[in-house]
Each structure stands twice: as structure tokens, then as C-alpha cells.
Amino acid sequence: MPELPEMENYKKQLHPLIHGKKITAVDIERPKSLNVAPELFAREVIGTSIKDIERRAKHILFHLSSGKILLLHLMLGGSMFFGSEADKPDRTVQVTLSFGDKQLYFIGLRLGYLHVHTVDEVDGLLEKLGPEPLDRGFKLPDFKTRISAKTTNLKVTLVDQGFLSGIGNCYSDEICFDARLLPARRANSLNPTEQVQLYESMQSVLKEAIRYGGYMEPLFAGDKVTGQFDSMCKVYDREGEPCARCGHPLIKRELSAKKCFYCSNCQR
Missing domain, CATH: 1.10.8.50 (Helicase, Ruva Protein; domain 3)
Known part of the structure; x- marks a missing residue:
């Protein structure tokens, strides 16, 4: 299961690739990876842009220009890949976000998820997490x-x-x-x-x-x-x-x- 270093690396690597970029399409192969119906997910996401990318614990938070957040937890066996269909690994993809001619593939989300939430909902979901071990305030x-x-x-x-x-x-x-x-x-x-x-x-x-x-x-x-x-x-x-x-x-x-x-x- 990806842990703090893996998710922090993903955050840093993804930022220059998709920050400010508009989501032009979505493809849902596994609706159970979402917390809403695929049609509603598409309406919430398509046309918005990535305003910021944040990590909290083993989660990544994609802040959308709409004010909503995509909350990702890869769980066991999950991963991501950014690029084209020809370049992506030969593994089952559950969710795809398109940024024009490039895609962000969410792979192996059999236990993981990509949920859309309000800021308050995310705060409630993550409030029980302990301190970040590398936080400057955690001495x-x-x-x-x-x-x-x-x-x-x-x-x-x-x-x-x-x-x-x-x-x-x-x-x-x-x-x-x-x-x-x-x-x-x-x-x-x-x-x-x-x-x-x-x-x-x-x-x-x-x-x-x-x-x-x-x-x-x-x-x-x-x-x-x-x-x-x-x-x-x-x-x-x-x-x-x-x-x-x-x-x-x-x-x-x-x-x-x-x-x-x-x-x-x-x-x-």
C-alpha cells in the first residue's frame, strides 16, 4: 500500500503536470470506486481545473476550481499513471481523468477510491488522523x-x-x-x-x-x-x-x- 513517501512523491510529481489544467473528460470503468453515480461525478468534474494538490496521510486531495475536492486513497495495489493510452501500464484502470490529450489513470482501485466531496466533508473524514510525522510543528x-x-x-x-x-x-x-x-x-x-x-x-x-x-x-x-x-x-x-x-x-x-x-x- 502506498504510504506517506509515495503519496508525497505523487503530489510533487503531479503538480507541474496538471496544476491549472482543465479536466476535459472522465471515464469510469468501476462505479464502486466512486461515492456518487458516474453521471454526477462527471458533472462535478468535467470543465473544472486542478487548483491545488495536497497530501494528508496516505490520501491525495485534488482541489478543483469549483471548490470541491477529489479525495484519493489508493489502498492495497493502487497506483497512478499520467500519459497516453500507449504508454500506460498493462493493468486494469478503474477511473480516468483526461486533460486534453493526456490522461491521469487510476489503476488497481479494487479497494481504493476516488471520491468527490465538499471541503467540510473532507475535514470531517480526515479529522481523526494523527499528526503528520514530518510536520515542522511536530517536535x-x-x-x-x-x-x-x-x-x-x-x-x-x-x-x-x-x-x-x-x-x-x-x-x-x-x-x-x-x-x-x-x-x-x-x-x-x-x-x-x-x-x-x-x-x-x-x-x-x-x-x-x-x-x-x-x-x-x-x-x-x-x-x-x-x-x-x-x-x-x-x-x-x-x-x-x-x-x-x-x-x-x-x-x-x-x-x-x-x-x-x-x-x-x-x-x-
């Missing part, structure tokens, strides 16, 4: 206060969108590895030094993942940014490979019904 003392109150393990704590928004299975493992902490550790068991380690690892891992475009497939033909972080993951999806830090084989296990990758030798 170490705030992190310490929040994590000291959590009795769940680090894996469950970090992916809890009410605790912090945007972190999922991949980056929770990468953050714990960078901090040298086992994902099974109880969040409130961390000493002050470990809390600092976790906070700093969270900051550095997420920023580096954004810098290298996360782990998704290219957003458009010739995209040299998106997906560069995939090969840089230290533990996620690397079961049995030698740990990059100590050489010990990496482990995969189920932890609180979530798959988890870590090094049992150098994470404590």
Missing part, C-alpha cells in the same frame, strides 16, 4: 508524549493512523530497523534515549524515501524519480537476506496480524 517532545502513552507494540503503534498519519507496513519496519529497535517492543517501554532514536529514524527514513521517490512504479514515461527507494529498503520484503548492518539473516513474522521484517541480531 520530539510531542512524539515522546504520544508514544509514552501507547501500550501496543511498535509495529502496531507506528501504523496506527490515529497515532501518526501516513506510516504503513513498509516504513514502520524500515524505521524500527534504522532505530535498532524490535517491532515487537512495547511503545511505552522505550527509554528516553530509545525514544530519540525512534523519532530521529522516523524523520530520516521518511525524508530519504521521499527524496528517492518511494517504492512505486514510474508515474509517467521517462520518470527518473519515482520508485528509486525500492532497492534501498533495508528489511522490508527481504526475508532471508543478510542484514545490511550485521549480516544476520533477516526474519519475517506475523506480528499482531501484520507481516513484519527485522533483524533479530542487531535490533533489540
Whole structure:
């Protein structure tokens, strides 16, 4: 599932491509990906332009010139591609927005969605999300206060969108590895030094993942940014490979019904 770095990368990459551009047509292959009838969706969208693109947690918000917002959540297996029919990946497309001769394809939205809402509706839907971990106003003392109150393990704590928004299975493992902490550790068991380690690892891992475009497939033909972080993951999806830090084989296990990758030798 795309997480904070992937969606932040999408936001940055899409801005110069569609900002200010008029939506000239829509194509709906899967009405269940919408929250309104396809005919109403088309009326709400066609003829409007993209006024702004915002990310919140794992969502992207397309602000339309009409004042409405298209709220996107890709969920598991979802992705986007911008370009022509000839260039797009050979995958099932559920929704297409046309910008003249170029299209924005929403792919793999079997669990994901593209909903049209008012600003107030979006605010209500997202109000339960926790702070953005990279927000300038979210400092170490705030992190310490929040994590000291959590009795769940680090894996469950970090992916809890009410605790912090945007972190999922991949980056929770990468953050714990960078901090040298086992994902099974109880969040409130961390000493002050470990809390600092976790906070700093969270900051550095997420920023580096954004810098290298996360782990998704290219957003458009010739995209040299998106997906560069995939090969840089230290533990996620690397079961049995030698740990990059100590050489010990990496482990995969189920932890609180979530798959988890870590090094049992150098994470404590």
C-alpha cells in the first residue's frame, strides 16, 4: 500500500503536470470506486481545473476550481499513471481523468477510491488522523508524549493512523530497523534515549524515501524519480537476506496480524 513517501512523491510529481489544467473528460470503468453515480461525478468534474494538490496521510486531495475536492486513497495495489493510452501500464484502470490529450489513470482501485466531496466533508473524514510525522510543528517532545502513552507494540503503534498519519507496513519496519529497535517492543517501554532514536529514524527514513521517490512504479514515461527507494529498503520484503548492518539473516513474522521484517541480531 502506498504510504506517506509515495503519496508525497505523487503530489510533487503531479503538480507541474496538471496544476491549472482543465479536466476535459472522465471515464469510469468501476462505479464502486466512486461515492456518487458516474453521471454526477462527471458533472462535478468535467470543465473544472486542478487548483491545488495536497497530501494528508496516505490520501491525495485534488482541489478543483469549483471548490470541491477529489479525495484519493489508493489502498492495497493502487497506483497512478499520467500519459497516453500507449504508454500506460498493462493493468486494469478503474477511473480516468483526461486533460486534453493526456490522461491521469487510476489503476488497481479494487479497494481504493476516488471520491468527490465538499471541503467540510473532507475535514470531517480526515479529522481523526494523527499528526503528520514530518510536520515542522511536530517536535520530539510531542512524539515522546504520544508514544509514552501507547501500550501496543511498535509495529502496531507506528501504523496506527490515529497515532501518526501516513506510516504503513513498509516504513514502520524500515524505521524500527534504522532505530535498532524490535517491532515487537512495547511503545511505552522505550527509554528516553530509545525514544530519540525512534523519532530521529522516523524523520530520516521518511525524508530519504521521499527524496528517492518511494517504492512505486514510474508515474509517467521517462520518470527518473519515482520508485528509486525500492532497492534501498533495508528489511522490508527481504526475508532471508543478510542484514545490511550485521549480516544476520533477516526474519519475517506475523506480528499482531501484520507481516513484519527485522533483524533479530542487531535490533533489540
